[in-house]
Amino acid sequence: MSPKDAIILGFVEGLTEFLPVSSTGHLILTAHIIGLSHNDFTKSFEISIQLGAIMAVFFLYLTRFLTDLETWKRIIVAFLPTGIFGFLLYKFVKGYLIGNDLVVVINLFLGGVFLLFADRWCEKFCRIERVQKLPLGKAFMIGLFQSLAMVPGVSRSGATIIGGMLMGLNRKQAAEFSFLLAVPTMLTATGYDLYKSYSQFSLQEFHLLGIGFAVSFLTAILSVKLLLKFVSAYNFVPFGIYRILVSLLYSYFFLF
Template sequence: MDFLTLLKAIILGLVEGLTEFAPVSSTGHMIIVDDMWLKSEEFLTKYVANTFKIVIQLGSILAVVIVFKDRFVQLLGLDRKKIAVVRGSAGRLKLAHVIVGLIPAGVLGLLFDDYIDEHLFSTSTVLIGLVIGALLMIAADRFAPKKPLVESVDQITYRHALAVGLIQCLSLWPGFSRSGSTISGGVLLGMSHRAAADFTFIMAVPIMAGASGISLLKNLEYFTLDALPFFIVGFISAFVFALISIKFFLKLINRIKLVPFAIYRLVLAAIVYLVYF
């Protein structure tokens, strides 16, 4: 495999890592970058290219696990000594909250997975998702309570978890963004931006790992020795850039909120529309 091909793996990993957990839609960026520029299917088969996208998503998931490792230890009850010291909490966020939040999108994703893959993965549908998602984010910042009712992820109730889970269903539309929809929904429910972001990232791990794991099992035949360097480089790239992106985003989200990301999405949609159409 030549250097140019590996460079493309690094670029796709970078795009995945930087955008997976920011409210800008990683799927949308991947489709736009790949369709308009890299065209991975021209140097890989369609199925190998799709498998690669699953692999780099796993790199992003690993980055979340590293950032929130103490929280996951607490949720799974693996080390009781750490439960009371996770971000100064008493460990009130429970695994049941996460499960309740996952159910709506998990059920819809299983029912409509094939339809979404066949009919919604295109630049035109991504543009729709980018614009509507941006409007939701602007509305969230505009109509959110001036003083958040939920400052910490440990104050989230089952009602909050279910409501955020229902709003997460919007992210099944490519370009809408999982974090964009769930953070916006959480903010509208009275959560601080940081609490909504923390819950979003924690929820993302099981739903993304489950979906990626199932897809990976279906595509194991494409893990050939020829393609393996491409997969490894992409995985490492996505992991490193996701790690940087998550830490940076969590430090800034309470301060900058969602509108700057919404503006970015609208500008990106306008540029892609002018160039692509």
């Protein structure tokens, strides 16, 4: 991997991490297009640069993280199932699911279909206009949806946004809760992966991780702002259609 490759992957990660389109699927597809082999370092790189995108959310919502206790209660409750399943299934996911092209294609497609359904559902049933009003039981259910994102192609943001809308959050609040929940979730995931893998990295590889982190951070700031502005005025239908189209493109590259 070259510094140029790290910049490209960092940009893709920052752009797609908070969009309901599967950042992992896009990173795998991008790596294939630019000619990178999907080896152990590439897998760890794809996981680790998510930290840059997560730090962007922490930066944008710093005041809320420091002062909003009611939101923190819901973040902690929603994090519990993901933390438990993530710890138990880490080796299986990284060893067998990350890099499995058929799994990515299926989940990109199904995620698009479910996103279209959830958005239609939201037209009639999304009445919660503040995360602080979300019942804790429903926050836990959103966490269960997020835990599905351990499977490549599902999309962590997509799963939590779908879960949020099905639990009654309006589109903007579902997106914001997805951003906020990403912080403990991805800090834990990336921290654990770096803890398990850092001793195998060379100085050059740490340099590449730093580049990917910085680009991901800057790109994610813009991506978060644009997504909130978009869903405040429109809906998630374009993202559902996009996922289905990308699944077809992905299958062309990897399955035929």
